[in-house]
Amino acid sequence: DYNLFYIEDGGAIGTYGFTSAVTLAAWQAASSQDANSLEADPEFASLVGVSGVHAQTATENNFYLKSDSPAIDAGTDLSDYFTDDYVGVTRPYEEAWDIGAYEYATPEKPTKLKVKDKGAKWLKLKWTASPSTISKYWVKIATDESFSDMVGYEVAADKTSKKITGLLPNKKYYIKVKAQYESYYSGYSNIKRPRTMPPQAKKKYMKAKSITSNSAVLKWKKPKRAITRYVLQLKVGKDIIDTIKLKRPTGNKAKKKWNNKKQWQKTQLIDLTEDTTYKWRLRSKYKKINSKWSKYKKFTTKSE
CATH class of the missing domain: 2.60.40.10 (Immunoglobulins)
Structure with a gap:
């Protein structure tokens, strides 16, 4: 019982007494056996070979089950005798035993x-x-x-x-x-195509130079990846007093200098207030993707 029969043209399931049964129904009627058996194409992976069970070479049959095989979950529980299939896969996989040498155990994809x-x-x-x-x-x-x-x-x-x-x-x-x-x-899930963020400016490479009572030059080391814009945020106390966007220039010479990995970027701040402590931070941008903000760096303008 719990077999799967597949009859080719001119074949028969078997002979019971003097009766040749060419269908499962005829065999069941004649023998009163195989009440839970099936008659269908077992949908093996490949039957192009000439020998073998395990299909280790191209000349061997491959008796692994396809995903739509009627043998899946159609077997009987034989765990009193063994609990794995021909290649050691635990039986059953999920609902019930499969008919045949191999348990179909391909999981659904995430x-x-x-x-x-x-x-x-x-x-x-x-x-x-x-x-x-x-x-x-x-x-x-x-x-x-x-x-x-x-x-x-x-x-x-x-x-x-x-x-x-x-x-x-x-x-x-x-x-x-x-x-x-x-x-x-299983098969693969959908494919995602994310881009990591541009590199974050490092505080130790952010400097304020040429500080006067009303101006300062801010410099920072350029990250080692392509950047199309910087955003500079300036604060006094807890208040943001300015946000400056620095775009990549369009001229060939200036653009080449901007893209030079060894170059420091800089910008001059003017119209500052004397004897005032400013905090500034940066984030870089590539196309539409922003980096995280750097940590704040401080500088204090001079008194006149």
């Missing part, structure tokens, strides 16, 4: 992958769990859409988030997630 938060060198990911029984997730990240330089991160089965660190600032990445159960893998 869905709705999204980027919950990000910084210059990290991305925080979140996804909806696979509804199947799984062993773990794999997060795959690369710098090109073909995933040729793919790196994988293992995530526990009960987790649906991952923070990836050690990334490059202002860099576009490609990310996808799949589930694993023993030696079986």
Whole structure:
């Protein structure tokens, strides 16, 4: 019982007494056996080979089940005798035993992958769990859409988030997630294409020079990634008194100087108040993506 019969042209399931049964129904009527068996194409992965069960070479048949095989969840419980399939996968996978040498244990893929938060060198990911029984997730990240330089991160089965660190600032990445159960893998989730934030200005490389009673030159070291704009915020006490946007110039010579990684950026502030302590901070911008704000730096104008 609990067999799956597939009859090719001219074949028969068997002979009972002197009766040749060419259909399952005829066999059941003649033998009173196989009440829970099926007659259908088992939908094996491949039957192009000539021998073998495990399909280790191209010349061997592959008796793994396809996802739409009628053999899935149609077997009987044989756990009193063994609890795994031909390659060691635990049986049953979820609902019931499968008919055949292999338990179909391919989990459904995780869905709705999204980027919950990000910084210059990290991305925080979140996804909806696979509804199947799984062993773990794999997060795959690369710098090109073909995933040729793919790196994988293992995530526990009960987790649906991952923070990836050690990334490059202002860099576009490609990310996808799949589930694993023993030696079986799901398909991949949707692909996300986030860009990390531009690098944050560092306080130790922010300086105020040529300070007078009403002016100062502010300088900062340019990050090692492309920047199209800086935003400078100026405060006295708790009040923001000015926000200055510094755009990348358009002239070739000026643009080349702006893009030079060894160059310090600078801007002059005028019409300041004498003997006043100012606080200033920066954030960089690439196209529409802002970095995080730097920490505040202070300077005090002179008295006349």
